[in-house]
Amino acid sequence: MTSAAIRPVSRALRRNLTAHGFLIGAVLCFACFSWYPMVREVIMSFQRQKAGRTSWAGLHNLRQVVNDPSFWPAWRNTAEFTALALLLGFALPFAVAVVMNELRHARGYLRVLVYLPVMLPPVSALLLFKYLYNPEYGLFDHVLALLHLPTSGWLQSPDMAMFAVVIASTWMNMGSATLIYLAALQGIPGELYEAAELDGAGLLRRVWHVTIPQTGSILSLMLMLQIVATMQVFVEPFVLTNGGQGVDGSTTTVVYLIYQYAFNFSNYGAACALGLLLLLVLAGFSAVYVRIDRRLER
Amino acid sequence: MRRSAALLIAATLSLTAAACSSSSSSNSTAAADSSGGGGKVTVSIDCAPPSSRPTQRQQWADDIAGFEKLHPNVTVKSIDTFPCETPELFTAALKGGTEANVFYTYFTDKQQVLDAGRAADITPYVTAGNLPVKDDILPSVWNSVRSGGKTYALPRTNYTMGMIINRRLFQQAGLNPDQPPQSWADVETDAKKIAALGNGIAGYGDYSAGNNGGWHFTAEMDAQGAAMVSPDGTKAAFDNAQGLAVLQNLHRLRFDDGVMGTTQLYKWGDLQKQMAAGKLGMYIAAPDDITYLVQSLGAHYEDFGMGPIPGPNGPGAGSLAGGDDYMFNRKDTPAQITAGVQLVSYLWLTEGQGQSFDYARSKASGQAVGLPEPQLFQGATAAEDTRLKTADATMPVQAFAPFVSANVPGVTEPANAQAIYKILDTAMASVLTDAKADPQKLLDTASSQVDEILANAQ
Numbered sequence: 001m002t003s004a005a006i007r008p009v010s011r012a013l014r015r016n017l018t019a020h021g022f023l024i025g026a027v028l029c030f031a032c033f034s035w036y037p038m039v040r041e042v043i044m045s046f047q048r049q050k051a052g053r054t055s056w057a058g059l060h061n062l063r064q065v066v067n068d069p070s071f072w073p074a075w076r077n078t079a080e081f082t083a084l085a086l087l088l089g090f091a092l093p094f095a096v097a098v099v100m101n102e103l104r105h106a107r108g109y110l111r112v113l114v115y116l117p118v119m120l121p122p123v124s125a126l127l128l129f130k131y132l133y134n135p136e137y138g139l140f141d142h143v144l145a146l147l148h149l150p151t152s153g154w155l156q157s158p159d160m161a162m163f164a165v166v167i168a169s170t171w172m173n174m175g176s177a178t179l180i181y182l183a184a185l186q187g188i189p190g191e192l193y194e195a196a197e198l199d200g201a202g203l204l205r206r207v208w209h210v211t212i213p214q215t216g217s218i219l220s221l222m223l224m225l226q227i228v229a230t231m232q233v234f235v236e237p238f239v240l241t242n243g244g245q246g247v248d249g250s251t252t253t254v255v256y257l258i259y260q261y262a263f264n265f266s267n268y269g270a271a272c273a274l275g276l277l278l279l280l281v282l283a284g285f286s287a288v289y290v291r292i293d294r295r296l297e298r
Numbered sequence: 299m300r301r302s303a304a305l306l307i308a309a310t311l312s313l314t315a316a317a318c319s320s321s322s323s324s325n326s327t328a329a330a331d332s333s334g335g336g337g338k339v340t341v342s343i344d345c346a347p348p349s350s351r352p353t354q355r356q357q358w359a360d361d362i363a364g365f366e367k368l369h370p371n372v373t374v375k376s377i378d379t380f381p382c383e384t385p386e387l388f389t390a391a392l393k394g395g396t397e398a399n400v401f402y403t404y405f406t407d408k409q410q411v412l413d414a415g416r417a418a419d420i421t422p423y424v425t426a427g428n429l430p431v432k433d434d435i436l437p438s439v440w441n442s443v444r445s446g447g448k449t450y451a452l453p454r455t456n457y458t459m460g461m462i463i464n465r466r467l468f469q470q471a472g473l474n475p476d477q478p479p480q481s482w483a484d485v486e487t488d489a490k491k492i493a494a495l496g497n498g499i500a501g502y503g504d505y506s507a508g509n510n511g512g513w514h515f516t517a518e519m520d521a522q523g524a525a526m527v528s529p530d531g532t533k534a535a536f537d538n539a540q541g542l543a544v545l546q547n548l549h550r551l552r553f554d555d556g557v558m559g560t561t562q563l564y565k566w567g568d569l570q571k572q573m574a575a576g577k578l579g580m581y582i583a584a585p586d587d588i589t590y591l592v593q594s595l596g597a598h599y600e601d602f603g604m605g606p607i608p609g610p611n612g613p614g615a616g617s618l619a620g621g622d623d624y625m626f627n628r629k630d631t632p633a634q635i636t637a638g639v640q641l642v643s644y645l646w647l648t649e650g651q652g653q654s655f656d657y658a659r660s661k662a663s664g665q666a667v668g669l670p671e672p673q674l675f676q677g678a679t680a681a682e683d684t685r686l687k688t689a690d691a692t693m694p695v696q697a698f699a700p701f702v703s704a705n706v707p708g709v710t711e712p713a714n715a716q717a718i719y720k721i722l723d724t725a726m727a728s729v730l731t732d733a734k735a736d737p738q739k740l741l742d743t744a745s746s747q748v749d750e751i752l753a754n755a756q
Contacts, residue, residue, distance in 0.1 A: 248724060268393065
């Protein structure tokens, strides 16, 4: 290579040195704590360890997790949590954001109120709910009894346990989603609402024809993020049902099963295989999202 | 300016990386030093008491100093950890190979450590010279630290389970606290009288979450004299009359007698809080739970007593045993293993000295003396232990006499214990929360699920 050819390369390197300097931290962090563990997870999914020797196990780990009696119930429970959490955790913050956007008074106060639960450490918030759900001295059953309504076993009932987990989870997490929706709502030009009002549109029609189309991209992004987040549910059932299983395994989730394999059964191969399955499912959802998003952009 | 900032960030990262690498290299340096010449040996040991327990920490430091004086060529590097083992951290450390030269484990971790290939075979080092009480350690305890005829650890403590009773509640209910229940029929009778005291007091409590329900199901099966799995470990063996009796006993106490309160899904730590608060009459546990009740929850030793784990017609036929030990890092040099065996012997396995058996020092520093554990020895060492313990007892040891005199033999945990416990948690949770639960159906389901787990584990 001639010196004339080297000069532009070294100039480009010098010019980008600052950018590379700033990038290196993030790249190192992602490489060490995200990409490397992900690659290791894939490798370990096909390995097993016996007497200090690691050997290739083919599909043994995958077969082991699929044949686990808790495998399908865990997926079913995870899907149930995701569906319920979306129903409550997706729609409720949006509705609250719409109402808050319409309010003219006490906006700051209400925003703090809605966001406050997010600032509580999750375990503290869940312990609070565990207390509220207690069948002997919990507030919820006490109120139901005062109203002469049938009390519920909440976390001790296989039919109600997952619903109870979703209520706690929604209360804990809806603050962030509400503020994001509120920001999106406030970005909608006021003229659109004025025009709709002049056309005689009421509140519901304004929401349907102005608000939802104008916040479509945020809504679809939040939907995707919530699916990914809710399918990884772990802390809520782990704390609320004192270990994650619940009565009749009603709150056993996929990530809880991964935790059991890794830290209670010391079976990293099976834990990684199940983690890989979850990764593939979530990647599938992400692919669908990207496709829909591209179509919307067109 | 921007370039300077970028260079600063890069330099910081380099320094961080260097710091990380220097910490790992210092470990290897320590290992090299300890195996090096001059007869000098450095041996690291974990589970030293944390600074939040100053008395125990000082006693540990005194013991280490005493050991180093006896063995001037050995330098002990103490690593404080509390609790001594957190399963998540332990498995991660095992995976990363960052254990100390002498590292703490539960008996039940043995297979995990062996599978990970992290334990050294210490058989040739366990000699009467290095471990004078070698021949007086109970055979069942040795079995817990051996595999394939090789010794991989030295025991630290050992226990069997019994029934802890709240003596104060027994007295209030008109029961004799010196006669704790012997059979499940006795448990039912006593629990009814205690629960009748009202004020939210439960007569009996049991676990049903966090894999602890399955753990206690196993303990109660052992007391029935029945095994959890077939002798070859490939099939569940609890779907029988004894297994049914375990679930029926609990269902009856919970729903027919109403002596267990409404709240369930308890795991370790929950019943202890109730017991310490005087809201629970009895529960099945190991003797060291009493230490926890007093030292961590502010209860008083004189309020508790202990009887045997109940069986169908009297004390149980067997009692689930457990304990902990020190294993030795596979990377240890022969000199480190020798020093480690002598160190564990000095700290944990010598009558009249060290962490467990210096009863006079424990009494002088206000610590508890008199609990019926550790149950490590037989023969002359056991007799000497009883004599020394009684001489310095700080609690009414008579309260534990029913547990000690029943002398229920210990039974070790089954292989794949945690996976089995997880399945049995479901059965325990159902019988304690569902009045219409069908114990036989629950057993059938659990049995077929454990069969699948065991087949998968092959």
